[in-house]
Amino acid sequence: MRRAAYCLALSFLFLLVAGPTPAVAQPGPSVLGVGEYPRLVRLKQSGTILASMTSRDAQGYFSPILESTDDGASFHPIGAIRDPEANSGLCCSTLFEVPQQTGLLPPGTLLWAGTVGYEAGRDRRIAIKVWASWNGGRDWVPLGVAARSPNHEGVWEPEFVVDAAGTLWLYYADETEMPRHSQVLSRVSSVNGLDWVNKQVILARDPQRVRPGMAVVTRLADGRFASTHEMCNFGAEYCSPYVKVSHDGVNWGATTDPGIRVTTADGSYFQHSPYLQSVPGGPNGTRLVLGGQTYVGKDGKPSPKNGRVLLANDNFGAGNWFEIPAPVAAPSAKNKTCANYSSPLLPVAGGSRVLQVAVELHNGVCTALFGTGPVAP
Numbered sequence: 001m002r003r004a005a006y007c008l009a010l011s012f013l014f015l016l017v018a019g020p021t022p023a024v025a026q027p028g029p030s031v032l033g034v035g036e037y038p039r040l041v042r043l044k045q046s047g048t049i050l051a052s053m054t055s056r057d058a059q060g061y062f063s064p065i066l067e068s069t070d071d072g073a074s075f076h077p078i079g080a081i082r083d084p085e086a087n088s089g090l091c092c093s094t095l096f097e098v099p100q101q102t103g104l105l106p107p108g109t110l111l112w113a114g115t116v117g118y119e120a121g122r123d124r125r126i127a128i129k130v131w132a133s134w135n136g137g138r139d140w141v142p143l144g145v146a147a148r149s150p151n152h153e154g155v156w157e158p159e160f161v162v163d164a165a166g167t168l169w170l171y172y173a174d175e176t177e178m179p180r181h182s183q184v185l186s187r188v189s190s191v192n193g194l195d196w197v198n199k200q201v202i203l204a205r206d207p208q209r210v211r212p213g214m215a216v217v218t219r220l221a222d223g224r225f226a227s228t229h230e231m232c233n234f235g236a237e238y239c240s241p242y243v244k245v246s247h248d249g250v251n252w253g254a255t256t257d258p259g260i261r262v263t264t265a266d267g268s269y270f271q272h273s274p275y276l277q278s279v280p281g282g283p284n285g286t287r288l289v290l291g292g293q294t295y296v297g298k299d300g301k302p303s304p305k306n307g308r309v310l311l312a313n314d315n316f317g318a319g320n321w322f323e324i325p326a327p328v329a330a331p332s333a334k335n336k337t338c339a340n341y342s343s344p345l346l347p348v349a350g351g352s353r354v355l356q357v358a359v360e361l362h363n364g365v366c367t368a369l370f371g372t373g374p375v376a377p
Contacts, residue, residue, distance in 0.1 A: 029371035061090035089119035096160035103192035163249030173213035183211035228276035241274030243317035267298030282314025327373030338366035
């Protein structure tokens with residue numbers, strides 16, 4: 001979706017708050033902090049959960065890092081990333097733990113990536129910058145640039161993946177193929193964990209206005225990979241989520257194939273910013289859980305359940321999806337970057353529940369809320 005309003009939604013935050021404050025468990029959703037585009041990751045060795053956001057204070061744009069040592073019941077800040085180019089805009093950052101030795105990166109390395117420089121003016125060259133941490137997110141060092149636009153257009157919404165062969169990939173929404181395509185999904189790979197090469201377009205559709213984007217990839221219990229993305233300006237449905245499955249995390253089928261459209265038996269679906277997570281459950285041992293921004297009926301109008309449900313599927317995305325309660329209610333969800341936009345999910349309580357972080361405007365401030373809910377209807 002368009003990001004022109006992204007900086008406006010954050011621009012006034014530093015006037016109201018100095019930064020994120022410790023979040024404590026309360027009945028119902030709790031406040032994680034002030035910011036947008038939250039992300040979650042669980043550290044394999046310790047079980048600690050880390051969260052990040054894109055925020056702004058008197059020093060400029062930054063990404064706070066918060067920690068939970070009680071399975072998502074509470075969070076406290078432990079670090080922050082301040083990239084120099086973020087002074088000209090910071091958007092849509094992500095968190096990832098390297099699961100195995102990947103080039104020079106040992107297992108347990110934390111990676112952060114975010115889009116920077118989109119406010120740099122007519123001659124801007126937007127980039128996706130990568131940072132790393134080797135002490136659980138407390139301290140960070142820059143690792144370089146994964147992608148930089150050769151023109152004025154953008155590179156957005158990074159997502160890390162390590163495939164079945166151990167290659168590290170970064171997927172992103174890519175506007176640099178204009179004028180041929182308004183936006184495509186691209187990826188770059190890294191063998192050593194430092195240098196990014198081998199750009200590939202993995203999804204592009206005609207007509208020119210079609211905009212696939214916001215890719216999220218999750219590993220399945222059987223070793224395969226599942227991904228989701230939105231397809232904006234594609235057919236009659238506006239920014240619908242689609243799902244694809246890959247046996248190796250590399251091959252996702254034809255570059256023109258959007259995958260399986262996510263919809264319920266009555267035709268309800270999400271619009272914008274899908275997020276996919278795999279949890280235990282169902283006859284195949286894997287339940288896919290998907291969130292999105294605006295929940296609409298078959299007619300495309302907001303449902304009475306808008307902001308109150310997630311969708312789940314026990315057949316690797318095929319067939320109808322069914323509703324489960326959203327841990328964090330966001331009834332004002334609509335096409336805005338501070339309204340249930342790209343809300344991450346993470347299994348907790350042994351996979352019987354899911355942790356969600358969602359953003360909403362509270363007294364004019366974009367606030368991230370977190371809570372947990374069951375993965376069953």
